[in-house]
Amino acid sequence: MTELILIGAGHAHAFVLEAFAEHPEPGLKITLITPQARAPYSGRVPAWLAGECDFSDITIDFEWLASRAQARLILDSVTEISAGRRQLKLAGGDWIGFDLASINIGATLKTPVFKASGPQVLSMRPLEALQTRWQALLGDMSRWPAGQPRRILAVGGGAAGCETLLSIQARFRAERPDIDWQGTLLGDTPRPLSTAGKLPATLLRHELKKANIRWVGNRRACAVIDGGVEDNLGHHHPADLILWATGAQGHDWLKESDIVLDERGFIPVESTLAVRDHAALFAAGDCARFDPPLPNAGVYAVRMGPVLAANLRRACRGETLKDWRPPRRVLSLVGTGQARAIASRGVLGVAGRWVWRWKRRIDRRFIARFNPGTPR
Ligand SMILES: Cc1cc2nc3c(=O)[nH]c(=O)nc-3n(C[C@H](O)[C@H](O)[C@H](O)COP(=O)(O)OP(=O)(O)OC[C@H]3O[C@@H](n4cnc5c(N)ncnc54)[C@H](O)[C@@H]3O)c2cc1C
Numbered sequence: 113m114t115e116l117i118l119i120g121a122g123h124a125h126a127f128v129l130e131a132f133a134e135h136p137e138p139g140l141k142i143t144l145i146t147p148q149a150r151a152p153y154s155g156r157v158p159a160w161l162a163g164e165c166d167f168s169d170i171t172i173d174f175e176w177l178a179s180r181a182q183a184r185l186i187l188d189s190v191t192e193i194s195a196g197r198r199q200l201k202l203a204g205g206d207w208i209g210f211d212l213a214s215i216n217i218g219a220t221l222k223t224p225v226f227k228a229s230g231p232q233v234l235s236m237r238p239l240e241a242l243q244t245r246w247q248a249l250l251g252d253m254s255r256w257p258a259g260q261p262r263r264i265l266a267v268g269g270g271a272a273g274c275e276t277l278l279s280i281q282a283r284f285r286a287e288r289p290d291i292d293w294q295g296t297l298l299g300d301t302p303r304p305l306s307t308a309g310k311l312p313a314t315l316l317r318h319e320l321k322k323a324n325i326r327w328v329g330n331r332r333a334c335a336v337i338d339g340g341v342e343d344n345l346g347h348h349h350p351a352d353l354i355l356w357a358t359g360a361q362g363h364d365w366l367k368e369s370d371i372v373l374d375e376r377g378f379i380p381v382e383s384t385l386a387v388r389d390h391a392a393l394f395a396a397g398d399c400a401r402f403d404p405p406l407p408n409a410g411v412y413a414v415r416m417g418p419v420l421a422a423n424l425r426r427a428c429r430g431e432t433l434k435d436w437r438p439p440r441r442v443l444s445l446v447g448t449g450q451a452r453a454i455a456s457r458g459v460l461g462v463a464g465r466w467v468w469r470w471k472r473r474i475d476r477r478f479i480a481r482f483n484p485g486t487p488r
Pocket residue numbers: 119120121122123124125145146147148151152154155156157158188189190191216217218219236237239240271272275276363396397398399408409410411412413445446
């Protein structure tokens with residue numbers, strides 16, 4: 113028997129389990145290790161934050177996927193990998209051996225320095241930890257006194273920061289119209305969504321303006337202080353609530369492993385998704401560092417899924433692996449609150465309610481694919 117261990121219930125592993133369920137590989141024993149049996153799908157996060165659906169509606173049912181693929185499911189976290197010994201350690205302390213392993217554990221972000229207990233901070237990664245924090249915040253929000261201004265400061269001018277601030281502020285305004293909500297978006301680039309084309313970035317600026325959200329650019333938030341955030345120039349930005357959505361970085365525990373990581377803690381992979389210098393290890397999604405680097409977006413984890421499945425099958429048969437070529441441009445759909453979204457592909461961009469409905473259709477179809485009994 114060949115022992116294949118899938119570490120993490122990331123988007124790419126949903127495709128791997130589906131592929132081995134549809135075409136079982138004789139002599140292959142699969143194990144999935146994940147702390148939760150249901151994993152959130154990033155595309156549906158703004159719909160959930162906006163109150164359009166429940167958390168369970170935005171998750172992928174990995175227990176079902178594993179049982180279809182006749183894979184063993186271990187509900188635990190991996191805390192160390194020894195690629196040399198082909199073993200991994202669980203949080204519970206046990207070591208497990210493998211012939212092949214694939215890592216799809218997403219990313220985390222650099223947490224702020226707290227110089228004071230400061231205002232409430234909602235960290236946007238890891239996504240699976242957001243559920244409890246968000247529920248607690250909704251509870252707090254319902255108790256905030258009427259008639260006073262409340263300042264929401266989102267740190268991070270990328271898609272996650274823009275999307276979450278717009279969605280959350282729209283929801284808070286709808287649920288607590290008796291509060292004067294004031295939104296600010298702070299980022300270290302000259303404009304928000306700086307990697308997007310000119311037209312999508314202009315559309316976003318328009319949405320921010322409509323929502324009365326102020327953009328503060330070229331500033332790097334450094335610390336949470338009493339009453340707000342301090343930036344790299346020593347300026348203070350007042351806030352009652354901070355949404356922390358800065359750039360992604362690798363999970364800290366990977367540093368305990370014998371894998372050489374890049375400067376952001378990601379795992380360098382070949383174009384076959386095999387980990388560099390470790391033929392028995394694969395990595396995909398946010399935790400993998402492709403060459404040239406790709407943006408940390410769920411869409412790439414999704415595109416890598418079928419290729420990862422095919423190469424894991426080839427590896428277990430001892431066949432030559434195939435290269436993956438990332439798409440030059442991908443469709444990006446960013447929710448902007450109030451049931452609106454921006455679609456962009458390269459320099460092209462459109463915005464509106466119909467874009468949100470389109471996004472919802474695409475995302476629901478994706479969720480339904482990996483959940484039994486969900487209508488597409
Ligand atoms: C607020 C927000 C909104 C976003 N919106 C979008 C969007 O609209 N479109 C888009 O393309 N991207 C979006 N992104 C980016 C997207 O979330 C990520 O790029 C995507 O989830 C990465 O997928 P993945 O498969 O690499 O891992 P993930 O989907 O993050 O899954 C990783 C899995 O690994 C598990 N895991 C973690 N550590 C361990 C461990 N030690 N042992 C075992 N298992 C572990 C986790 O529990 C999780 O189930 C958004 C990000 C944020 C923060």
